[in-house]
Amino acid sequence: MTDLERLESLKTALGGSIVEITNPARRRIFVTVDRANLAAVMTTLRDRLGFIYIATISGVDAGEAYEILYHMADAHGNVNIRIRVPKADGHVTSITPIIPGAIFYERELQDMFGLVVDGLPDPRPLIMPDDWPAGNYPLRKDWKFERPAEIIPGGKK
Amino acid sequence: MKFNLPIGPQHPALKEPISLRMTVEGEVIRDADLRLGYNHRGLEKLAEEKNWTQNIYLVERICGICSHSHSTCYVQGVEKLMEIEPPKRGAYIRYLVSELERIHSHLLWLGVAGHEAGFDSFFMYTWRDREVVMDLLEMISGNRVHYAMNTLGGVRRDLDGTLIRKILDGLVVLKQRTEYYFKLGASEPTFVGRLAGVGYLSKEKAIALSAVGPMARASGITADVRKDDPHAVYDEVPFDVCSADSCDVLGRTVVRIKELFESYKICEFLLKNLPAGDIAVKAPKKAKPNEVVSRYEAPRGENIHYIKSNGTDKPERLKVRAPTLANYPAAIEMLKNGFIADIPLIFAAIDPCICCAERTVELVNARSGEERIVRFSELRKLAGERFEKSPVKRNVEWPF
Numbered sequence: 001m002t003d004l005e006r007l008e009s010l011k012t013a014l015g016g017s018i019v020e021i022t023n024p025a026r027r028r029i030f031v032t033v034d035r036a037n038l039a040a041v042m043t044t045l046r047d048r049l050g051f052i053y054i055a056t057i058s059g060v061d062a063g064e065a066y067e068i069l070y071h072m073a074d075a076h077g078n079v080n081i082r083i084r085v086p087k088a089d090g091h092v093t094s095i096t097p098i099i100p101g102a103i104f105y106e107r108e109l110q111d112m113f114g115l116v117v118d119g120l121p122d123p124r125p126l127i128m129p130d131d132w133p134a135g136n137y138p139l140r141k142d143w144k145f146e147r148p149a150e151i152i153p154g155g156k157k
Numbered sequence: 158m159k160f161n162l163p164i165g166p167q168h169p170a171l172k173e174p175i176s177l178r179m180t181v182e183g184e185v186i187r188d189a190d191l192r193l194g195y196n197h198r199g200l201e202k203l204a205e206e207k208n209w210t211q212n213i214y215l216v217e218r219i220c221g222i223c224s225h226s227h228s229t230c231y232v233q234g235v236e237k238l239m240e241i242e243p244p245k246r247g248a249y250i251r252y253l254v255s256e257l258e259r260i261h262s263h264l265l266w267l268g269v270a271g272h273e274a275g276f277d278s279f280f281m282y283t284w285r286d287r288e289v290v291m292d293l294l295e296m297i298s299g300n301r302v303h304y305a306m307n308t309l310g311g312v313r314r315d316l317d318g319t320l321i322r323k324i325l326d327g328l329v330v331l332k333q334r335t336e337y338y339f340k341l342g343a344s345e346p347t348f349v350g351r352l353a354g355v356g357y358l359s360k361e362k363a364i365a366l367s368a369v370g371p372m373a374r375a376s377g378i379t380a381d382v383r384k385d386d387p388h389a390v391y392d393e394v395p396f397d398v399c400s401a402d403s404c405d406v407l408g409r410t411v412v413r414i415k416e417l418f419e420s421y422k423i424c425e426f427l428l429k430n431l432p433a434g435d436i437a438v439k440a441p442k443k444a445k446p447n448e449v450v451s452r453y454e455a456p457r458g459e460n461i462h463y464i465k466s467n468g469t470d471k472p473e474r475l476k477v478r479a480p481t482l483a484n485y486p487a488a489i490e491m492l493k494n495g496f497i498a499d500i501p502l503i504f505a506a507i508d509p510c511i512c513c514a515e516r517t518v519e520l521v522n523a524r525s526g527e528e529r530i531v532r533f534s535e536l537r538k539l540a541g542e543r544f545e546k547s548p549v550k551r552n553v554e555w556p557f
Contacts, residue, residue, distance in 0.1 A: 025237065027386055028450055053367050053380070055452070056478035058463040071450060071461060075385045078450055101367025101486055104193075105478075127194035138202050145199075 001076040003027065010079070013048045017041050027077030030069075035083040035092065042070070042081070042098045050074060054095075057105035059113045061141040066113055068092060070102075085115060094119040112139040159187065162497065166195045175485075181497060189492040191485055204475040209235055209309060209444065212472065216462075217303055219479060222265065224303050225258045226455035227462075227477070232307045233388060234451030234464045238444040239309065243389075247311030247436040252390045253324075253427045254297060254306050256420045260331065261290045262456035263413045263420075266505070267338065270410055273501040274351045275541040279341070286334045293327045296320060311437025321428050328421050335417050342410075352407040356491040356503040359404055368487040369480050370458020371416070372507060374400040375408035382454040396423050406506045443470050455480055457507075481507065501537050 001009075003023050010021065010031060017040065020032040033041050045051040055071040055078070062084075070081040085092055094117045096103045106117045107126035114137035117123065125132070137143060159180050166176035176192040200219065204212050212235075217228040229251060236242065243251065264287040271279030291301050298304035298314060306312045316324075342349050358368065363376035373380055381398040383391045399415035401408035444466040451462045458480030467473040488507045495503055 024447075025449070030448075052364050055367075055459060055461045055483075056463075056476065058474070058476040060465060060474045069463065071463065073385070073452070073459075075380065077386055078452065080450060099367070100365045101483070104482060104485060125194075127197050129194065138199060145202075 003029065003077070006076060006079075009049060013044050014041060017044075029077070029079045030082055031079065032082045032084075035085055038081075038083055039093050039095065039098065042095045045072065045079075045081075046098055051079065052099060054099050054102050054105070057102065057109055059109050059115070059139065061113070061139065066090065066115065068109070068115075070095065090115040092117050094121075096120055111137075113137050114140070162186075164500070166192065177492075179492065179500075184496050184498070186492050186495050186497065186500075189489045191489060193485075201475055201477060204472060206471065208470040209239075209440075209442075209472070212475065213307055213309070214305065216475075216477065217305065217307075219477065221302055222262050223258060223455045223457065223460075225254050225306065226453055226460050227479070228305075228307045229255060230451050230453035230455075230460045230462045231464070231475075232309060233453070234449045234462050235309055235444065236440075237449045237451070238447050238464060238466045239441055240445075241310050241438055241440055243311040244435045244438060245432040246315075246434045247438075248389050249427050249431050250297075250312045250314075250316060250436060251307060252394075253424060254294070254304055254312075256423045256427070257290055257294055257297075258304075259456045260417060260420050260424075261287055261294065263417050264290065266413055266456075267410065269505045270352070270406065270502070271348070273505045273537065274348060275537070276345075276348050276351075279338075279348070282334075283338070286331060289327050289330055293324050296323060308437055309440035311435070313437070315436050316431070321431070325425065325428060328424055332418075332421050335414065335421070338414060349407060352410055352502070353403070353405060355406045355499050356409075356495060356506050357405050358487055358491050360402075362490050363404075363487060366486040366490060367483055368458075369483045370455070371409050371412045372458065372484050372487055374398070375412045376404045377402040380459075382452045382459050386452050388451075388453065390427070394423050394426050406502055409506050443468065446473075457481060458483060498539060 003026065006029060007021065007023060010029065011018065014031070014033070017033050017037045018031055019034060022030045024030065051072045051074055053073055055073050058069045058071065060067040060069070065087060066085045068083050068085060072079045072081065083092070090113070092109070092115055094106055096106060097119065103120070103122065104126060106120055107122070107124070109115055110117055110123065111125050111128045114135070159182050162179040162181050164177040164179070166174055174195040176195070178190045178192070179186050180188040200215065204215055207215055213228050213232060216231045217224045219227045264283050268280040268283035268287070271277065271283065294304060295301050297316065297320065298306050306314060358372065358376050360377045363373050363378055368376065369380070377400060379398050379400050382388070383396070384398050396419045399412050399419060401411045446466055446468045448463070448465040451464065453460045460480055461478045463474070463476040464472055465474040484507045488503070491503050491506070492500070
């Protein structure tokens with residue numbers, strides 16, 4: 001399948017949900033969709049175009065909003081679904097009910113960006129330690145690491 | 158009566174030490190739960206503060222076994238961002254090292270599988286033969302583990318005629334040895350019997366859980382990034398995608414042995430058709446604002462880097478997904494309904510790094526609350542004893 005055929009099939013299947021579709025390199029397609037349509041888009045991709053494999057989910061801190069990319073792939077190349085989530089309302093719909101393999105990537109997204117993934121079957125922290133202070137989300141651009149003062153239990157004051 | 162059996166969290170044999178908490182009913186594992194992050198180094202955040210060149214050496218240190226995989230995946234993405242292309246000779250040398258790395262990683266895995274199955278001679282043979290390829294890598298790059306071959310726009314070291322001959326000679330030895338392993342299964346029914354049926358992962362589950370690499374290919378999925386998304390030299394090189402449909406540890410062994418032969422073939426092709434010319438072009442300091450998705454078939458499966466540039470000499474965002482993370486959901490699935498005695502083997506089947514195989518497992522008896530600390534070697538001994546007493550599975554055959 002060439003990229004042109006792939007673009008056509010995506011346009012036919014997703015129709016009005018597409019905000020923007022680009023093909024910057026061979027076998028790489030970026031589709032921007034509205035975040036409200038995410039679950040519908042993923043269901044269509046899985047059922048009509050056979051995208052069941054998710055490579056990973058990337059979050060990017062893009063100033064006023066977070067950009068989230070769902071990197072899907074099949075035997076003909078790679079399709080990336082992009083949504084934008086405003087910082088004031090950091091909620092995303094979970095795609096784990098549609099693609100079960102996405103669970104770790106969505107949990108990672110919660111840990112790293114402080115987004116809330118609605119409908120996630122297992123929302124516990126994945127990477128951060130149990131005593132990690134609340135409200136610290138390392139991959140936000142405004143987060144800076146400050147080494148906490150070392151306290152030795154029973155040590156000198 | 159159900160028991161909880163925690164493994165980890167200190168688990169240095171994995172790239173990320175993990176904590177596995179298993180619910181067991183007698184000998185049978187009913188449920189497994191995973192806790193990650195004990196070795197999280199904040200590498201993606203750190204990458205945003207380093208420049209393009211410094212990051213090559215940073216991503217190379219993600220893993221000790223597939224170090225070249227990460228740096229190649231990163232470098233081929235950044236080259237697209239900078240709109241440069243490595244010269245043909247540079248690309249051939251880069252992917253030659255990739256394939257040699259795959260050979261050393263698969264030989265390492267075969268040894269681990271033999272060790273966990275209680276077949277230590279196999280482990281010693283494969284690891285002795287692995288030294289051949291390790292020596293070749295050292296001759297090419299000067300290093301055994303972190304080759305530091307990649308640079309933006311090509312590779313850092315060239316090959317000369319003597320070296321090419323030495324590599325070809327080494328490949329002949331490796332091929333002979335691998336043919337021996339190939340025949341070994343047929344004459345060693347206990348080994349085949351131990352691997353067959355362990356760690357079952359159905360094709361449907363493997364697809365649903367997005368498993369990658371030899372794990373997916375052993376469940377009958379013919380996905381290989383080198384074929385599906387041929388990066389750099391892979392559309393010029395003849396090779397086949399290897400798969401098996403037995404969906405168990407035996408299948409994973411078969412896939413890896415077959416892949417060894419394919420890698421020898423690729424290496425020979427690359428060496429015999431090595432074009433003349435430069436090995437690298439000069440790379441600019443900065444990259445225009447853009448984004449790229451770079452995919453690479455590492456020994457353990459698909460490796461994917463998402464890189465976004467913002468016009469400076471540092472990346473805006475570098476997202477790394479190593480294949481082991483993608484295989485964890487499938488590993489949980491494989492542990493379910495397996496035996497405690499099979500844990501080492503199933504664990505080895507997802508191909509964790511084996512920097513340190515001795516570790517402690519804590520067995521908790523829920524009825525009495527009594528805790529028992531067992532060394533990993535003891536657990537393996539228990540596994541050995543259990544299978545020494547059990548009858549040989551006569552109906553299983555070496556699938557070659």
